[in-house]
Amino acid sequence: MNPAEALETPETRTPEELPGVITRLFKGVVYAEADEKIWQSLIGLASQIRDYVAVLGLDLILDESEGYAFLKSREDPDGDLPRLIARRQLTFNVSLLLALLRARMLEFDTNSSELRLIMTEQDIADMVSVFLPESSNEARILDQLGANIKKVVELGFLRKMRGQAGTYEVARILKAYVDAQWLEEFDARLADYRASLTGASAEATEGDGK
Numbered sequence: 001m002n003p004a005e006a007l008e009t010p011e012t013r014t015p016e017e018l019p020g021v022i023t024r025l026f027k028g029v030v031y032a033e034a035d036e037k038i039w040q041s042l043i044g045l046a047s048q049i050r051d052y053v054a055v056l057g058l059d060l061i062l063d064e065s066e067g068y069a070f071l072k073s074r075e076d077p078d079g080d081l082p083r084l085i086a087r088r089q090l091t092f093n094v095s096l097l098l099a100l101l102r103a104r105m106l107e108f109d110t111n112s113s114e115l116r117l118i119m120t121e122q123d124i125a126d127m128v129s130v131f132l133p134e135s136s137n138e139a140r141i142l143d144q145l146g147a148n149i150k151k152v153v154e155l156g157f158l159r160k161m162r163g164q165a166g167t168y169e170v171a172r173i174l175k176a177y178v179d180a181q182w183l184e185e186f187d188a189r190l191a192d193y194r195a196s197l198t199g200a201s202a203e204a205t206e207g208d209g210k
Contacts, residue, residue, distance in 0.1 A: 017041040032067030102178040117170040
């Protein structure tokens, strides 16, 4: 046996799967149910992946029970680290929809033994319309709901159900993205948003009365 090989251990040897798994993580979220082979490699290499991406200023977010993993940029108040994972800018209406979906998932997990939260477009519309203040802008906002749902699907937080038009599964990875701090910051903007809706409604009413 080669002396160098005798000194190698599973911990010091770089598995062949490691580059492929890391490359896959850079492309987006890895789901256990969608890619079982990559998922199994990811679970076995989690410690090495964390060490590797830490050098790049990234953290591996892994939830085995929920079946997803993704890379997230570390907090960098001084801006010293390059941003390898792009930060997505969301409109307020999309942010509102994400917050309401997260709240619905919390309610669902508390009151149901089911694992999958399924919602129709009508369910989502009802959820949003109840939340919004009464105003003449409500109809316009609901008209935009289709575009907002499409964006949330693109972000991976809603999944279209096959063979069921207008029906979606709320992806459980939403729990990792929309945490308590995110909701707290969002709530701070919500009052201003409601005030702007009310103000716009009042201006429209005054304009109609002229």
